[in-house]
Amino acid sequence: MAVVTDPQPPARTGPAASPDGGRRRVVAMAVWAVAFVAGWFAIGLPTDPAYAFVWIWAATVAWNSSRPWRSHLRFARDWVPVVLLLAAYNLSRGFADNGATPHAMELIVADRFLLGWATGGEVPTVWLQQHLYRPDVHWWDVLVSWVYFSHFVVTLAAAAVLWLRDRTRWAAYMRRWGFLCAAGLVTYFVYPAAPPWWAAQNGLLTEVARISTRGWKAFGMHGAGNLLNAGQIAANPVAAMPSLHTAFALFVVLFFLGATRRRWWPLLLAYPLAMTFTLVYSGEHYMIDVLVGWAYVGITFLVVGLAERWWATRRARSVPASAEPAAVTDGPAADRATPAAGPQVGRDAAADSAPVPADR
Numbered sequence: 001m002a003v004v005t006d007p008q009p010p011a012r013t014g015p016a017a018s019p020d021g022g023r024r025r026v027v028a029m030a031v032w033a034v035a036f037v038a039g040w041f042a043i044g045l046p047t048d049p050a051y052a053f054v055w056i057w058a059a060t061v062a063w064n065s066s067r068p069w070r071s072h073l074r075f076a077r078d079w080v081p082v083v084l085l086l087a088a089y090n091l092s093r094g095f096a097d098n099g100a101t102p103h104a105m106e107l108i109v110a111d112r113f114l115l116g117w118a119t120g121g122e123v124p125t126v127w128l129q130q131h132l133y134r135p136d137v138h139w140w141d142v143l144v145s146w147v148y149f150s151h152f153v154v155t156l157a158a159a160a161v162l163w164l165r166d167r168t169r170w171a172a173y174m175r176r177w178g179f180l181c182a183a184g185l186v187t188y189f190v191y192p193a194a195p196p197w198w199a200a201q202n203g204l205l206t207e208v209a210r211i212s213t214r215g216w217k218a219f220g221m222h223g224a225g226n227l228l229n230a231g232q233i234a235a236n237p238v239a240a241m242p243s244l245h246t247a248f249a250l251f252v253v254l255f256f257l258g259a260t261r262r263r264w265w266p267l268l269l270a271y272p273l274a275m276t277f278t279l280v281y282s283g284e285h286y287m288i289d290v291l292v293g294w295a296y297v298g299i300t301f302l303v304v305g306l307a308e309r310w311w312a313t314r315r316a317r318s319v320p321a322s323a324e325p326a327a328v329t330d331g332p333a334a335d336r337a338t339p340a341a342g343p344q345v346g347r348d349a350a351a352d353s354a355p356v357p358a359d360r
Contacts, residue, residue, distance in 0.1 A: 028065040029059075039055075050083055056156055057072075079163075085178070104194045111123045111288055123205060125280050125281065129208060143274075146215065147275055155177065158255075196208045196285070197210040241289050242289055246275050246276050254297065256268070
């Protein structure tokens, strides 16, 4: 009779943890931090997708410095297509206007309709700058610059953490992010729209300053926004609808919200709200851009979720019946699966063993 016991966990086959692994990680991360700050002052904050990828990859190498190089090269292999797609997205966005006059006046009308009752009939950007914008840099200008910069890093950094911890969730994250980027890009071509600072430059609004990067001057970091300022100059000015800045911020928060304790929800949800204030105050977006961006996030989760469920159902139906595992005929599992012999089984066995009379 087989004795059923709880199976023991398999023995660890990987390399044993190095006793100084923690110290090595601390040293590696310290070196990375020093190099990052040096690059920050010399070149600027990493707002270009390829440049940001280099720093994120270097951070994963430093964090897992004890792992073999093939593990780090696997990260690069999985991420190169993502970086190429982001670079193509940035380049193609610049052709969205096709030389046509962008939509602007209807966005102004929409913002006055939405919030004119609270701003005395002014566009929220104009009202905020009238009340908060001063020649000198204040603490909220510093906060605005950092929140604005976070758009270029947070989404990529969250994806990198998921890649290290859970490849399945990383794939789900990238599917949604890719869909959101594609939806925004298509809209830029179909409906090119200009931001508030462009409308002010063309006489559609009173004076609006573009102040998303001025906060770094408070720390003497005039070069911190070199890449960002260059990117703003080269960027397409008619990619305002929808606001993917706020869309990305809300997307990251909603993706992780279900796995986060409720007491942290207000802190997480404060991030897309801070991004909204940043973009409207700094002249980068209208409120209607923000609301449409949020709507795109909801559509993204709905469409991609339905597509994933459809694909899972389709795959389940396509599995042939022969793919079912064969019955176990030997070993303890077979002993557990075989019922104990009862009286009927005993009688059948006796009948089988009885001598068969010869034919007459």
